[in-house]
Amino acid sequence: MGNGLPSLDELETRRAQMFPSLSPSQVAKVATFGTEQQFKAGDIVFEQGDTNVPFFVVVEGAMEIVHPHGIGLEDHITTHHPREFTGEVTLLTDRRSLVRARANTDLRVIRVEQSKLRAIIQTEAELSELIMRAFILRRVGLLSTGYGDIVVIGSRDSAATLRLQEFLVRNGHPCKYLDVDRDADVQQLLDQFHVGVKDIPILICRGDVVLRNPTEAEVAECLGFNAAVSMGVVRDVIVCGAGPGGLAAAVYGASEGLDVLVIETSSPGGQAASSSKIENYLGFPTGVSGQALTGRALTQAEKFGAQLAVARGAVRLHCDETPMRIELANGESVRARSIVLATGAQYNKLDVPELHRFEGVGIYYAATYVESQRCGENEVIVVGGGNSAGQAATFLARSCTHVHMLIRGPDLAASMSRYLIRRIEETPNITLRRRTKIIALDGDEHLEYVTWRDEATGEVSKRPIRHVFSMAGASPNTEWLRGCVAMDPKGFVYAGTDVTHAMLDEAKWPLERQPMLFETSQPRVFAVGDVRANSVKRVASAVGEGSVCIQLVHKVLGE
Template identity: 45%
Template sequence: MPTPTADVHGAYPRLTDDQITILRPCGQVRQVREGERLIRAGEPSEEFFVVLSGTVAAVEGPDDQQHVIRLHGPHSFLGELGMLEGQTAFLSAVVKTPGEVLTLGSAALRDLLSREPALGDVILRAYLLRRTMLAGTGTGFRIIGSAFSPDTRRLLEFAARNRLPHRWVDLEKDTEAEALLMRLGIAPEETPIVFWHDYQVLRNPSNVELAQVIGLRTGTVARAVCDLIVVGAGPGGLAAAVYGASEGLSTVVLEAVATGGQAGTSSRIENYLGFPAGISGMELAERAVVQANRFGARIAVPAEAAGLEQRDGANVVRLTEGGTVAAGSVVVATGARYRRLTAPGIERFEGLGVHYAATLWEARTCRFDPVAVVGGGNSAGQAALFMARESPAVHLLVRGEDLGHSMSRYLIDRIERHPRIHVRLHTEVQEVTGEDRVEALVVQDNHTREQQVLAARALFIFIGAHPATAWLAAAVTLDRRGFIPTGQDVDHLAADLWKPLGRAPLALETGLPGVFAVGDVRSGSVKRVASAVGEGAMAVRLAHEHLEGVRPPAIR
């Protein structure tokens, strides 16, 4: 855990006098006394504090057992990423030495940061780093449950994918946890529980219930009416949200699992324009969420689309939880989901060493252990390099004959030079073994049929993806692989839908007027983050054309 005095890679910068001068007109200065609590963990963080004099401690735990995470002195600012995203605070802030603070409301801060990009980047970068640090130290709420409970794994996956600081307490291994449940009168069938900052207990909450407590989802979007619905919050969907909201369209974003999509599970994206040193999927996603929120987009997580239909001239999205959202235009950006690997032991250990993402959240459970990565594409290559930073051995298992078939050259060169990455071509996983988590893999050479046991404490799987279009099957035409044709590729059997409009489908428009598809879910798309972002922006321009009744040449 970081010491109370050390800075970590710019996570705790001191603001300059000029920067504080910029902030002063937007807030107010007030005296604070020793012991005064400025931020309370588990409650909405609605004020931004700059310490002008005295000291303030960021602490975790109840009042009688507080652990100091960081001691803030003059010119330091409090808080972390949740401050900008409307989430509840994960740490409390308590005055240790009396002095003065400058305080701004969260809305005033967001408005100021849009006008002062240099200052905004200092604060946002620090907040992103602080969130990453909290994740690495196991700070945050506790999930108490059995490793063999599907609901425990569901909550752990939801917390990890949404980059929420948390720690897991395994009921099978922690005797104190069992005693705590008995003391609280919680029956085994009521687990898992979420222990929310030592004062609230959630008994086997749904993802929606947990999201509402955290502030990921502040209200229902059911029965909403807006200009633009974006289904999916990967790079393409977030780009559509940013451009749509910034151009004055009332925009609602529906995301079933977590913002960032498949890109959000990447440890590093190195070929995205403008980031020569690369950027993590987590940082890209969080920056986009802050940007979309600033322009007024409403992002609902989790909110899963169950169907789409046209009704009275509007496009209506049905939600799995009930209710609908209606809009003039819809951008479908549901992307693709990684395929599951089929082998004995895989399903049993999902979430217990078998992962379909390789980020800090998954890596913290096996940091110094040998691991294996399955796949021959860029995602697998990035995962292998990320895990090799601390793992003594990373086995990259590739079914094909060479890496060059689907992996970028820059990744291949780095993998081949890395002393701790061992590439095993024409190799497949036959079985995953272990007691209560992954301990070893049985792999087979698909040429010689020779089998071998590899010691591995985790298995990361990246073996291609299938489009997330099941909810659309009855609404729009899909190609034979389940992707969505757009523009000139739309099935001409749907021509009757377009005759009243007097035009052909626009470039990214599906077989349903006013419904556009972007990113990996679109048939023939380039599977790159940059292209998804470009399509998201382009779809908003086309949505304007649809909403304004622009009439391109009619279908012949």
């Protein structure tokens, strides 16, 4: 499944970092956290699908790591020799192992349980850097090769397939993708599992569970994404939303000893993950994709012990209960002593008849490698005048013959960074169409024609364009908070000094003090990032608010 990751040749240049050798003193340090264990030649050390897999350092012998697929088939990944270690990011999340480990010879290893591994990573700086870099690169390698535990059968002309692809990519889960229109051996697999093209997208999980057009919650359940998350524990803080603001709160909260649970309606990254490249984020002079930035942030949060529950959307906040209770879409509930609202905002939908018919099959709300693969070299439209739209336009211009950028205003200066404006002006295959609005969409099973109107001249144009990226405006996901926190007319949450005395009176604020910075009209409930009324809609701003907010959480928990 295409995802714009490094090629295997590129990864090979970093092999020494992917599979490093520990020094004798580092091995001795690891040994203080573990116990010795021995295996006979041919023994399985751990199997694909296992959970609670320990971290192993080879002392004597050799251990082969393979990716099993099909009956009796496996692909060689690497062989660990003395002073080399096993594992990748699943050891930080306690999800199922994607690979198998076998003793090639009689084998002696140091076995370190996952809780002890986290202690190493949190307390031993030198080992932490080496292990974390290796884990991240190994996961990138699995993603690049598709070495996972699932097969996805779908079609580029299927909106549900795109939804499933985005979910897996944003959750960093590798898989093999087969397209019913392009892969010759797909029919044999369909026959084997007694499914048909009408059932796509089809997810074959661990070779024995077949899901037909599954929901994100069903995929998460099948892959065990949330298996290690205990919903019955009262947390110090629950972070609602795994975008930049929520992940920053999770990193700082967990690193400072708080019991943190992040709940996410779909997958990590938020609106930032829809951006192909962010070039004005501090510390990344060459730019970084939204997916890479938020993926690293998630790994960082998990390193410190924060837990993530994906495909677990909140449907109601019971703020009148102590501890506060959040009711989830699947019927479960989670409780916390404090809550950080970081649910962000989603792009507004075009006000065009029959829009829903073309969502996912011509209308997209993200511009990443996954969506761009559907466009080929065709003309595309980007709607919007903010930084996300500008990043999308310049990214798509690399592969598409032409990008039409439609904005309602007279120029981009009020809403877009100057560096992006300059780049758009200097890119010959981007045309900026000012004061222009889409008024009609046409097509059968896929978008085929777009009609727009120049509001200044009244001129109407109909073009054979099959792909539109909608990145204009934003609305918050806050209906589930009604009755608990004060919000503006658009649904953005008031916090800090924006909470007036009248709002506090209406909410029956019980404390003598006023709400703290980022605290809402409900004590111990904070709002950060795009969901907060009057916030600066920037990734860096959301990260800053999420990190600062944790200092306030400490204060309210101490009251």
